Amino acid sequence: MEQCVGFATKILNFIVYRSYCQNQLPENGSDINLLEGVEDGLQTRSLIRSGVPHRVFVVHPFIKWGPKKDRLSSPNLHLEEAQALINTLPEWKVVDKKVVSLMTFDKTTFFNKGQLEDLCSIISKNKLITAVFLNVNMLKLQQQIFLEGLFNVPVFDRYAVVVNIFKFHAVTKEAKLQVAMAEIPYLRSRLRGRDGESPLDKRLRLFMQQEQKIKKMISDLHKNRELLRNKRRHMEFPIIAVVGYTNAGKTSLIKSLTEEKSLHPEDKLFATLDVTLHEGLLPSRMKVLYVDTIGFISNIPTKLLEPFVATLEDALQADVIVHVRDISHPDTVAQNEHVMSTLKSLNLSEDIMQNIIVVGNKSDKVKNSSNFKNMVLTSCLNNYGIGELKAEIEKAVLKVTGISEIKIRIRNGGDEYRWLYKNSSVLEVDVDLKDCSFAYLTVLISKSKLGQFKHKFIYGK
Numbered sequence: 001m002e003q004c005v006g007f008a009t010k011i012l013n014f015i016v017y018r019s020y021c022q023n024q025l026p027e028n029g030s031d032i033n034l035l036e037g038v039e040d041g042l043q044t045r046s047l048i049r050s051g052v053p054h055r056v057f058v059v060h061p062f063i064k065w066g067p068k069k070d071r072l073s074s075p076n077l078h079l080e081e082a083q084a085l086i087n088t089l090p091e092w093k094v095v096d097k098k099v100v101s102l103m104t105f106d107k108t109t110f111f112n113k114g115q116l117e118d119l120c121s122i123i124s125k126n127k128l129i130t131a132v133f134l135n136v137n138m139l140k141l142q143q144q145i146f147l148e149g150l151f152n153v154p155v156f157d158r159y160a161v162v163v164n165i166f167k168f169h170a171v172t173k174e175a176k177l178q179v180a181m182a183e184i185p186y187l188r189s190r191l192r193g194r195d196g197e198s199p200l201d202k203r204l205r206l207f208m209q210q211e212q213k214i215k216k217m218i219s220d221l222h223k224n225r226e227l228l229r230n231k232r233r234h235m236e237f238p239i240i241a242v243v244g245y246t247n248a249g250k251t252s253l254i255k256s257l258t259e260e261k262s263l264h265p266e267d268k269l270f271a272t273l274d275v276t277l278h279e280g281l282l283p284s285r286m287k288v289l290y291v292d293t294i295g296f297i298s299n300i301p302t303k304l305l306e307p308f309v310a311t312l313e314d315a316l317q318a319d320v321i322v323h324v325r326d327i328s329h330p331d332t333v334a335q336n337e338h339v340m341s342t343l344k345s346l347n348l349s350e351d352i353m354q355n356i357i358v359v360g361n362k363s364d365k366v367k368n369s370s371n372f373k374n375m376v377l378t379s380c381l382n383n384y385g386i387g388e389l390k391a392e393i394e395k396a397v398l399k400v401t402g403i404s405e406i407k408i409r410i411r412n413g414g415d416e417y418r419w420l421y422k423n424s425s426v427l428e429v430d431v432d433l434k435d436c437s438f439a440y441l442t443v444l445i446s447k448s449k450l451g452q453f454k455h456k457f458i459y460g461k
């Protein structure tokens, strides 16, 4: 415990702070690590922060009582989610965990004296620990410096861990740029509180320039996507956006709805960082596009998600939203509240907010699923409820898009026939028994397409 007190700590803090800043700052856009800590492939204890896998001691602090107490969820469930976050990072492992109750998260030392002694003792006894994950949104710089000086291992908060996960899962250029944008406020917050000019200030300026550059690139990509969206609209395929808490089963559900073999659901948080489109058929054989979106997660600083908001709002310019819930999750109620309040905070139309279909997924893991009302129960594992869900989606699509079912008599194989096959969903063809050169076509057609049809083939004649 002698390392936990006194002058030595201050000196150590100073050294940590310097190496910390150096460790945090990207030079020419890439991370630099000054402390090498890898021996024979095994990470030894050091203050190295990124680029290497860590064996992590997960600490979940919670407010015991008062207005800041979390009343929707329990500390143990938060601890579980924190472990899942760490296990999502390739080769990172949780080696110990602990829940600690506090009155406030604002103290520079974060914990009280007794708790600090307890944590120090766990860390010094368990030599496997190479980092601490303190499960709070974002630590203040002074708190981080203090705790790293004390524990002598890096201390990560949720912001740092989630950015790391994002980095692993960003595939497209847009997602990579958004992750770079998401990291900047964090890195900048780690530079505050110093006086005078220094090489670090120059790097701060570089950050700002970099931020402007990334913003411009993202905005160009958005313009591009708007063009794509207009094209999508032009094709008049109804769009179904699939949202949900991370790991609820969005990708699995889209796979079941579209039978797209190439989709690979993963038991990882934030496996989907990019918005992707998938084509599917409804019971009437109407073609629709499903949009897979980034998963939601609670207790993440809004700054971190800001770069993704525009993409999400864009993806949610849909005809119908399908909200996938994991009803087997012990925190399903709090997850639902979080998704709904995030949706409400986005810039979405009233119409789309009225058109949300709730899906109770993973029903195979629930003993009494009849407790879950006002939702379509599904299991992607055994394809349960998928047909019913498709029928619900179709009902909602017909309601919002003004697509209607009509029966029309036209010449067999003629121009009208070809036009309808191209521009509507043909449900049935019955040959006119009185005159075989004619047929009755039952089609699903949008208002505007019906107008075009009438103009071209009825009034135009």
Ligand SMILES: Nc1nc2c(ncn2[C@@H]2O[C@H](COP(=O)(O)OP(=O)(O)OP(=O)(O)O)[C@@H](O)[C@H]2O)c(=O)[nH]1
Residues within 6 Å of the ligand: 244, 245, 246, 247, 248, 249, 250, 251, 252, 253, 264, 265, 266, 267, 268, 269, 270, 271, 272, 273, 294, 295, 296, 361, 362, 363, 364, 365, 378, 379, 380, 381, 382
């Ligand atoms: N038992 C069971 N497991 C399921 C079901 N649906 C999905 N899973 C599993 O849940 C995990 C997460 O599924 P995904 O489809 O990747 O979830 P997601 O919501 O797209 O996840 P993110 O991309 O992280 O937001 C995977 O291991 C799936 O196999 C289900 O109905 N029952």
